[in-house]
Amino acid sequence: MYNFNFKNPVKIIFGKGEIAKIKQEIPKDKTILLTYGGGSIFKNGVYDQVKAATQEMNVIEFGGIEPNPSYETLMKAVSIVKDKKVDFLLAVGGGSVLDGTKFIAAAALYKGDDPWDICAKSNEVSVTEALPIGAVLTLPATGSEMNGSAVVTRAETEEKLAFGSPVVMPQFSVLDPEVIFSLPDRQVANGVVDAFVHVMEQYLTFPVNSPIQDRFAESILITLIEEGPKVLANRKDYEAAANFMWSATLALNGLIGVGVPQDWGTHLIGHELTAYHGIDHARTLAVVLPGMMDIRRKEKQDKILQYGERIWNITDGSVNERIDETIERTIAFFESVGIKTNLSDYDVPKETIDRILTRFEERGFKFGEKGDIGPVEIKAILTQRY
Ligand code: NZQ
Numbered sequence: 001m002y003n004f005n006f007k008n009p010v011k012i013i014f015g016k017g018e019i020a021k022i023k024q025e026i027p028k029d030k031t032i033l034l035t036y037g038g039g040s041i042f043k044n045g046v047y048d049q050v051k052a053a054t055q056e057m058n059v060i061e062f063g064g065i066e067p068n069p070s071y072e073t074l075m076k077a078v079s080i081v082k083d084k085k086v087d088f089l090l091a092v093g094g095g096s097v098l099d100g101t102k103f104i105a106a107a108a109l110y111k112g113d114d115p116w117d118i119c120a121k122s123n124e125v126s127v128t129e130a131l132p133i134g135a136v137l138t139l140p141a142t143g144s145e146m147n148g149s150a151v152v153t154r155a156e157t158e159e160k161l162a163f164g165s166p167v168v169m170p171q172f173s174v175l176d177p178e179v180i181f182s183l184p185d186r187q188v189a190n191g192v193v194d195a196f197v198h199v200m201e202q203y204l205t206f207p208v209n210s211p212i213q214d215r216f217a218e219s220i221l222i223t224l225i226e227e228g229p230k231v232l233a234n235r236k237d238y239e240a241a242a243n244f245m246w247s248a249t250l251a252l253n254g255l256i257g258v259g260v261p262q263d264w265g266t267h268l269i270g271h272e273l274t275a276y277h278g279i280d281h282a283r284t285l286a287v288v289l290p291g292m293m294d295i296r297r298k299e300k301q302d303k304i305l306q307y308g309e310r311i312w313n314i315t316d317g318s319v320n321e322r323i324d325e326t327i328e329r330t331i332a333f334f335e336s337v338g339i340k341t342n343l344s345d346y347d348v349p350k351e352t353i354d355r356i357l358t359r360f361e362e363r364g365f366k367f368g369e370k371g372d373i374g375p376v377e378i379k380a381i382l383t384q385r386y
């Protein structure tokens with residue numbers, strides 16, 4: 001196992017009825033910006049619960065944060081924060097609202113010339129200050145509620161880029177599984193697959209003798225495989241909703257990734273598919289991951305075999321046959337929750353591959369658990385997915 005530091009200060013307030021507790025978490029003297037998305041919170045009662053909990057507080061509202069939150073929209077919120085001297089951000093929504101709010105929190109205090117550099121130059125710019133954030137999560141998927149990462153899209157340049165800093169970790173996040181009752185199938189499926197692939201990015205690399213991290217990771221995968229379909233079949237199954245929600249948080253709160261190599265190549269390639277074609281984040285992952293497993297079967301061999309055996313009970317056949325079957329079972333799982341896994345399913349033209357390659361050539365860095373995925377590998381991975 002590698003050396004590591006681990007600190008996760010996010011307070012999780014979990015369970016039905018717990019949105020009321022935000023009253024105790026935000027100091028009364030704060031000017032709060034309540035951020036939300038396209039309006040789902042008005043239809044499912046979440047907004048009413050948040051309003052009831054904050055009725056004695058000074059709250060300004062900012063709605064309209066899109067799925068794949070846009071820099072352009074978020075900068076409007078930054079202006080409001082500065083004008084109204086907002087000193088607390090309350091994000092109420094899915095990963096996009098939470099990520100967008102993290103960007104607002106950082107951009108509002110950013111001292112450089114261009115706040116887009118927070119994302120565009122994330123390797124050079126270190127975000128050391130941000131407004132405090134609280135969150136009410138309405139969609140289990142991204143883990144944003146318990147981590148310091150955010151992904152922002154710039155519509156003007158068709159870029160989707162991430163940044164991360166401990167200072168944008170929420171002070172608290174409320175996880176009430178009843179928010180899942182109003183989720184459409186599409187978003188439940190997205191959440192299951194996104195969380196699943198978060199685990200894979202931190203698990204499906206190469207062995208470093210880390211049985212605790214491996215078994216934590218495997219337990220999350222198995223729970224998603226068991227509970228995801230239950231949530232899809234019956235949105236009012238509170239126990240399944242609770243288990244799904246907690247799985248998604250644990251998939252990306254840092255714990256399973258400590259002391260082990262991490263990949264994140266599937267995400268980096270997937271973000272380009274969203275940037276160019278607006279494909280839902282999780283769907284891009286379901287497309288790319290099988291290609292990643294296939295093209296990187298030598299580098300990932302030991303962990304693919306372990307995953308195949310422990311998650312899908314695949315023990316017979318040659319190494320290549322077992323890997324093929326493991327990839328097939330993974331694809332079948334994604335398809336079983338309603339997510340298509342081929343680029344042609346999303347009408348992505350072949351020219352997109354060249355656009356993505358050019359972009360990575362310009363950026364000039366390689367990625368993956370061994371830092372060796374570059375344009376040649378990306379081309380092979382994407383070509384395999386038609
Ligand atoms: O905008 P509203 O009206 O709220 O509707 C949303 C949106 O249309 C709807 N929704 C959310 N909660 C609902 C609901 N509808 C009914 N009932 C509810 N309870 O769902 C739609 C999608 O929401 P969104 O927030 O975009 O989805 P998700 O949580 O999957 O977030 C995706 C974003 O997170 C980023 C992705 O790249 C993408 O931009 N990620 C963030 C990560 C992180 N911070 O660590 C890691 C991930 O890998 C991911 O990259």
Ligand code: ZN
Nearest residue numbers: 142194198267
């Ligand atoms: Zn993801």
